[in-house]
Amino acid sequence: MSILTVESLSKSYDHGRVHAVRDVGFSLEPGAAMGIVGESGSGKTTLSRLIVGMEQPDAGRIVLEGTELGRATTRRSRSLRASVMQMVFQDPYQSLDPRQTTDGAIGEIIALHTPLRGAKLAARRAEVLDQVDLPARARTALPRELSGGQRQRVAIARALAASPKLLILDEATSALDVSVQAQILRLLARIRRETGVAILFVSHDLEVVRSVTDEILVMFRGAVVERGPTHRILTRPEHAYTRLLLSSVPRLGWDPEQVARDRREFLRLSA
């Protein structure tokens, strides 16, 4: 049974004038890792917000481990959702409580989702923090006392504390320095190997998605334009938009003006 199935999902804003997500469908097997790639306005963030229930779809179904998610959100349905999937955002500064220490932030989630208390809770908390390689002194620190990479590790630990089966990462490494980004990508790959958690990695950068996913979904103006194994998408892209995204990645001998011309031509044809 797939862990997540999305069928004909659509969402529009502004009285139907803006189609953020159009007729999107896919399914994710347990332990799989999929990248959702597109530029600003492609609908990739709206899609992830629909999946976690931060937005309600206009049409379509979201099935989580065989159970269709209803429209009404009750405390119970939210808790069920949260025990299966957790989300990590781009800016941990905005998703972490500035007045809560790392230990507090992780302990709170464990208390909410498990019956563990006292010494058992502390043991589980230490286990989660070990998974993300946080040094001991970071555990009593407030978000502002941590580096950007450490804060993102706390956000990932917080997501893992609920023992989810699916981790949704929305541009989770985009604000980090390259070497810190590399550490977080390695960390995600290792967590996936060790815990078998499935990953949905949302990003505008095909190269970033490359290292942590098996499959890629390319979105343009709310619709999926190409889908396939990561290696194939990156080496033999079929859709013109995927080729445009790939040619936008800087490298020696790059011609950004040609990329800009190709982009204008593509936008003209798809208008």
Added chain:
Amino acid sequence: MSATGQGVDTGAARALRIDGLTMDVAGRDGEVTRILDGVSLDCHQGEIVGLVGESGSGKSMTLRAAVALQPAKATVAGEVVVAGRQLIGADARTILEVRRSLAAMIFQDPRANVNPYQTIGTFVGEGLRVNQGWSRPRVRAKVLQLLDEVGLPDPGTVVRRHPFELSGGMLQRVMIAAALAQEPQLLLADEATTALDVTTQAEIMGMLRRLRAERGLAIVFVTHDLDLAISSCDRIFVMQHGCIVEEGTAREIFEHPRHPYTRRLFDAMPSRIDVDAPAEKEAIA
């Protein structure tokens, strides 16, 4: 066609020369930290120079020193020369001249650097009106020409817009137009495309390269993205802990990175990272 590899010793005038720049900042406890340690770099007219390093390497501080924007409490030594004007120890008039008409700076987040209540037209033309005392019609004509030059469609409409009505990519074009208004010789770009989508980044880089060719602009491009620097800069300086650890043409750095830190930066690029490689014990940043 590629920009890389050119402009190394063109004989063109040097728009920026930094020589042995050292900067010390005293903390609250009186302890002095050296944040720049003997930094030397230069940038000729018509050249794009990349300054690459991570947070805290001193790359932004080096860039700021080129317009005398170092922290007030900092002690600086060495030479910073913009278009022939020495900035270290310079009087207020020289500094003002450099900032107004010789060097301009653009930043990572354009939205944090515009007045949200001003129209785009007022913002871009402000320097010309206030500093140069140009008449309104003359400013307007120049603003329209600048907006067209940075590739904004329909400049006549854009001048009446406010920042919130523009996307990040469009607003960064507006910032570049404002930076070019007083015809500087030197453009300092601090992570100017980091917050943008890859496709928009390509458009901005294409435009900077065109401006360099058409105006003979000297551009110092600060970034943490080594692939981006390799793709677009003529020469690259790699910075770590306040020092330049390696310099060379983009091709030299790409093909034969000599310093271990440069090689580590390459290995961290998403195009090369191997997540399954046995993780060396890395310092948790």
